[in-house]
Amino acid sequence: MKIAGIFCLRLASLVTLLWLTAPLQILATEAELPLPVIERFETFGKEQGVPTNKVHAVLKTSDGKLWIGTWDGLCVREGEGKFRRYGPEEGLSHKLVTCMVEDPKTGDLWAGTMRGLNKVSGGKITRYFQTDSGLPNNVVYGVDIVNDNIWAATAAGVGALDLKTGAWKIYDHNNSNMHEPWCYAVKGAKDLIYIGVWGAGIVEHNPQEGTFKAYRDPDGDFHYDLVPDDGPINDITSWLAWNDGLLWQCTYFGMSRYDGKYWKTWVQDKTPLPSNFTQFAWPVNRYCWIGTDKGASVTDGTNWVNYFVGEAGAGWVEIHQSGKAMEKRPMSTALCNGFVLGIWADEKEAWLATSKGLSRGIFASGTASGKVAVVK
Amino acid sequence: MFMGRCHALVLGFTLCVSPFGGAQAGEESGAPHFLMGLLLPPEEAEGVSIRQGVELGIEQANQSAKAQVGLIIRGRVGQWGADGEEAGRMVLNDGVQGMIAPPGGSPAHLALQVSGRTATPVVALCPDSSVIGAGIPWMVCAVPGTIAEASALFALWPSKSTAAGGSWVALVPEDREGRETSKDLRKAAAATQSKLADPTIFDAKAGNESETIRVLLAQRPTGVLLWLEPEPAGRLAKQLRAAGFVGRLAGPSRLRCAGFLTAAGKAADGFLMVNPVMDVASRQVYQRFDAGYRARFGVEPDATAAYAYDAAMLLAAILVESGDKPARLAFPVMEDRPGASGRLKFKADGVRGVSFELQEYRSGTFRPYSASPAGREEKREPANDLDKRR
Numbered sequence: 001m002k003i004a005g006i007f008c009l010r011l012a013s014l015v016t017l018l019w020l021t022a023p024l025q026i027l028a029t030e031a032e033l034p035l036p037v038i039e040r041f042e043t044f045g046k047e048q049g050v051p052t053n054k055v056h057a058v059l060k061t062s063d064g065k066l067w068i069g070t071w072d073g074l075c076v077r078e079g080e081g082k083f084r085r086y087g088p089e090e091g092l093s094h095k096l097v098t099c100m101v102e103d104p105k106t107g108d109l110w111a112g113t114m115r116g117l118n119k120v121s122g123g124k125i126t127r128y129f130q131t132d133s134g135l136p137n138n139v140v141y142g143v144d145i146v147n148d149n150i151w152a153a154t155a156a157g158v159g160a161l162d163l164k165t166g167a168w169k170i171y172d173h174n175n176s177n178m179h180e181p182w183c184y185a186v187k188g189a190k191d192l193i194y195i196g197v198w199g200a201g202i203v204e205h206n207p208q209e210g211t212f213k214a215y216r217d218p219d220g221d222f223h224y225d226l227v228p229d230d231g232p233i234n235d236i237t238s239w240l241a242w243n244d245g246l247l248w249q250c251t252y253f254g255m256s257r258y259d260g261k262y263w264k265t266w267v268q269d270k271t272p273l274p275s276n277f278t279q280f281a282w283p284v285n286r287y288c289w290i291g292t293d294k295g296a297s298v299t300d301g302t303n304w305v306n307y308f309v310g311e312a313g314a315g316w317v318e319i320h321q322s323g324k325a326m327e328k329r330p331m332s333t334a335l336c337n338g339f340v341l342g343i344w345a346d347e348k349e350a351w352l353a354t355s356k357g358l359s360r361g362i363f364a365s366g367t368a369s370g371k372v373a374v375v376k
Numbered sequence: 377m378f379m380g381r382c383h384a385l386v387l388g389f390t391l392c393v394s395p396f397g398g399a400q401a402g403e404e405s406g407a408p409h410f411l412m413g414l415l416l417p418p419e420e421a422e423g424v425s426i427r428q429g430v431e432l433g434i435e436q437a438n439q440s441a442k443a444q445v446g447l448i449i450r451g452r453v454g455q456w457g458a459d460g461e462e463a464g465r466m467v468l469n470d471g472v473q474g475m476i477a478p479p480g481g482s483p484a485h486l487a488l489q490v491s492g493r494t495a496t497p498v499v500a501l502c503p504d505s506s507v508i509g510a511g512i513p514w515m516v517c518a519v520p521g522t523i524a525e526a527s528a529l530f531a532l533w534p535s536k537s538t539a540a541g542g543s544w545v546a547l548v549p550e551d552r553e554g555r556e557t558s559k560d561l562r563k564a565a566a567a568t569q570s571k572l573a574d575p576t577i578f579d580a581k582a583g584n585e586s587e588t589i590r591v592l593l594a595q596r597p598t599g600v601l602l603w604l605e606p607e608p609a610g611r612l613a614k615q616l617r618a619a620g621f622v623g624r625l626a627g628p629s630r631l632r633c634a635g636f637l638t639a640a641g642k643a644a645d646g647f648l649m650v651n652p653v654m655d656v657a658s659r660q661v662y663q664r665f666d667a668g669y670r671a672r673f674g675v676e677p678d679a680t681a682a683y684a685y686d687a688a689m690l691l692a693a694i695l696v697e698s699g700d701k702p703a704r705l706a707f708p709v710m711e712d713r714p715g716a717s718g719r720l721k722f723k724a725d726g727v728r729g730v731s732f733e734l735q736e737y738r739s740g741t742f743r744p745y746s747a748s749p750a751g752r753e754e755k756r757e758p759a760n761d762l763d764k765r766r
Contacts, residue, residue: 056493071468096468098493114464114490130455139460139486141493155460155486180552182485184492198489199506236510238492252492252511277513279492293495293513339495355495355702 033321035287035298035305038350038361041315041333045357049083050075055353057342059100059109066351067109068358069097069342074111074120091125093118099143103150103163110150112140117152128161134168135159142196142239146188149207153183158195160207171195171205176212178203185240187247194247196237202249202258215258225254225265232256233265243283248290250278255290257301264301272304272320273297282343289350291340296352298345307361309334335359410695412688413466413475414449417459417483421605422680425633426501428673429681430476433688436668437696445692448472452483460486467496473703474691476684477502479519479630481556488512497694497703499687501680503628504556505563508727514704516726518687518717520652522557522603524730525628526564528650530572532734533599533624534747545592546575546601547612554578557603573597580608588612589619599624599648606631610639617643624648632742633678648745650732651679652718665716679717686715 044050050070057069066077073087074097086092093116100111109120115138117128128135135152142153150161157172172181178197185196193205201216217235219226225233232249239250249256254267254276266273273292280291287300295308304320315334319327336357344351350361414430416423427449438444448470450462459482466472467490475491477484477500484502488510491498497514500507503522508515530544546561548554558575565572573595578588589612592600600616602609602625613625613636626648627636637644654662665685669677677685690713694706712721721729734745 094468096464114468115461130458137455137460138458139464139489141489155489180485182489184489199485199510234511252513277511341493 033303033305033319034300035303036345036347036350036363037305037319038307038317038331039364040331040362041335042360042362043333043336043357044083044360045336048077048081049085050358051083051085051087053356055341055355055358056096056098057100057111058344058351058353058358059102060344060346060351061102061107061109062104063107066344067100067111068353069100069111069113071096073097074100074118086120086125091118091127093127093129098141101143101145101150103145105148110143110145112143112152114139116140117143117150130154134161134170136170136172141183142185142187144186144188144193146193147191147207151186151188151193153186153195155183156181158183158186158193160193171212176203176205177214178212179214179216179235184237185250187240187242189242189247194240194242196240196249197235198237199235200237201232201235202237202240202247225267228265228270229263230265231263232258233267238279239281241281241283241288243288244286246283246286246288248281248283248288250281250290252277252279254278255281257288266301272299272306272318272326274306274308280340280342282345284345284347289343289345291343291352293339295338296335296340296343298350307331307335309336309338335361409444409446410474410692411446411448411470411472412691412695413463413470413472414447415459415463415466415475415478415483415487416449416451417478417480418451420451420478420480421607421635422479422630422633422678425678425681426478426684428669429677429684430688432665432668432672432681433685434692435672436664437689437692441692441696443696445695447688459483460489463487463490464494467494472496473695474498476500476687476691477507479503479680481507481553485510488515491515495702495704497691497707499691501683501687503560504553505560506556508725512726514707516690516707516709516722517728518690518720519683520629520728520730520732522560522628523564523567524728525650525732526561526601526603527567528732529601529626529648529734530564530568530570532650532732532745533626533648543571543573543595543597544599544601545573545595545597546603547578547588547592547609548575548603549605550577550579550581561601561603572601575601575603578604578608578612580605585612585615589615589621592616593619593621597623599626602627602631606633606635607639610636610641610644613640613643613647629679630683631679633680634676635678637737644737645739647737649735649737649742651735651742653731653733654718655714657714658716658718661714662716682716686717686720689715690720 052070052072054071055068059067068075072095073085075083075085078084094113096114098112111118117140119126130138136159137154137156139155140152144151148163152159157170160169179200182198184198187194195203204213215232218231233256234251234253236251241248247258255278257264268276275292275294277293282289290297297306302322306318309315315331336359337354339355342353352359434445434447450466452459474497477487477498479501481504484507491512500517503519508517548557554577629649698706708724709722735742736745
């Protein structure tokens with residue numbers, strides 16, 4: 001009896017010790033990750049002047065201003081933390097802002113909408129439509145700037161506006177090797193342009209040489225990735241992002257990454273990817289933030305940190321670290337909503353646009369965000 | 377052509393519903409209101425049937441549902457490719473909570489692209505595998521796919537297994553629609569180990585029908601698939617018979633319509649197609665649909681109207697049952713229900729699961745196919761209530 005009693009006492013002490021040191025262990029876990037870990041979320045909604053719950057895009061410009069594209073206008077966060085709205089009344093071409101990019105030379109903001117492209121410069125909005133400019137189609141899903149050219153991915157081709165000459169070029173299925181004309185994303189990669197084509201994978205365009213190269217799902221199967229890592233996971237490209245030599249492809253059937261030589265693919269049932277429905281990617285260094293319909297992730301391709309929110313609004317994080325069991329724990333604050341449409345992040349913070357508000361992710365102190373992951 | 381260039385039609389049923397006034401009517405009746413959108417491009421050949429089927433579907437859904445559903449119809453106004461803008465306008469300006477996408481592959485994809493960015497549910501009327509292949513989780517296809525119909529046709533036509541074998545040729549439309557149809561027909565042939573020559577593109581605007589038929593018949597087929605819109609399919613059926621072709625003519629279930637039968641005339645005799653098997657509950661739905669359609673529009677409904685009716689009934693049910701929750705959460709639709717076009721049963725990816733029976737047009741009606749002439753005489757009972765009125 002006495003031995004048993006001592007054993008129970010020691011066991012209780014051990015449990016107490018483990019419980020007391022749990023936070024230290026978590027920090028140790030996070031410190032080993034080559035990824036940032038969000039400690040808590042801040043929420044921004046109508047109280048802060050965001051006109052609608054549905055936030056589609058978020059961008060922090062080089063002057064530190066935070067811009068959001070919403071279902072009901074373009075907004076900028078002002079000094080006191082309130083958002084100021086620009087809608088069609090102020091000259092915006094349409095109320096739903098789908099995408100944004102900053103011209104690094106001028107600081108001008110370019111915003112794509114469901115009807116037209118906009119340049120926001122010095123408080124003035126200039127609009128571009130398919131009937132009064134070279135914009136291929138009014139529905140603009142993606143925008144980027146490369147070498148003084150604004151590239152707009154539209155529902156009927158991709159258009160490039162030369163900011164020096166004002167001339168437009170249009171590429172679609174008639175003058176390139178796009179299998180379909182529906183461009184859903186565009187991303188510059190140094191001197192190359194990657195065009196995400198709905199139903200036609202990815203088209204790599206070299207503007208200097210005037211060449212096009214198509215990357216298609218090699219197995220051609222809509223529903224399954226029959227051979228992993230053999231190319232783009234699917235031809236329905238929903239978003240593209242590029243940074244530091246890595247191209248990230250979102251699709252509704254999973255996610256892909258291309259390093260210029262090799263492809264890597266992820267699907268929800270065989271990897272930690274939270275959902276096959278991926279709709280946004282934002283790379284930082286060589287890791288990437290991902291927006292899905294079931295939460296947000298950050299991954300270097302090997303390690304994953306996934307953020308979820310339940311029906312009752314409670315949030316939790318799942319950490320998948322190579323060689324270790326998955327760690328799941330509740331969060332004191334949650335992502336606004338699991339339907340994540342846009343992300344902006346650097347090594348200090350992450351902003352997430354969701355279908356029910358804007359979230360700011362505050363990183364846990366001590367987490368390493370800038371380490372380079374090995375690409376396999 | 378229905379709608380010509382333009383416009384949004386705002387249609388109210390039971391209660392006067394407008395895109396912005398629907399909520400007021402709902403508040404008065406104490407029931408919430410919902411809006412669905414129908415994207416209907418001006419060139420849609422079966423636009424009238426689609427519009428009427430959807431209108432009737434909503435009207436009848438509203439008679440029994442706890443909440444009222446309104447309808448917005450938009451067609452392309454501007455240049456080619458502007459269907460996406462109209463789909464966006466329905467979702468963002470009109471406030472529809474669900475969309476019905478048209479049979480055409482291009483406008484269907486443009487609607488799906490808007491759906492992908494806005495999480496708006498879609499019930500599609502397009503049979504292309506590429507539409508289901510878009511992977512939108514909140515979408516179902518209300519029509520049987522081309523692959524499913526063609527596979528059933530190949531498998532159920534007994535001549536395929538005879539010593540003579542069945543070698544098919546196919547006529548498909550030009551451009552993207554023909555490309556996708558060809559792809560699906562090839563998949564169906566491969567799945568059923570049937571012989572299908574490379575489909576021939578039929579350019580309705582080129583006016584080279586004689587040459588098309590000459591090239592087609594030079595392949596000495598035992599069967600010709602007319603996977604075209606109703607009017608040109610009927611016209612070509614007539615010309616094929618006039619050119620001496622005595623083999624089988626066949627096509628998709630959408631050709632169960634006056635447009636095809638009128639254009640084909642006597643050449644429609646012996647035409648083969650597959651049709652969803654009707655269970656008892658679906659027959660009852662069909663009878664209500666048929667009676668309502670005749671009473672409201674003064675004509676008999678066709679297969680496309682039945683599919684459109686089912687799409688509207690299904691989407692209305694999804695919207696009403698979702699209530700305050702986002703309707704996208706009702707997907708995948710796993711519960712099956714009876715429909716005017718047969719049982720509405722969907723796989724997890726939104727593909728409609730259908731059991732087919734082979735039917736033959738003979739003596740002015742589509743009937744279950746019977747290999748022997750005697751069997752044809754015995755099988756007097758039409759396979760589908762749609763045929764009883766023919």
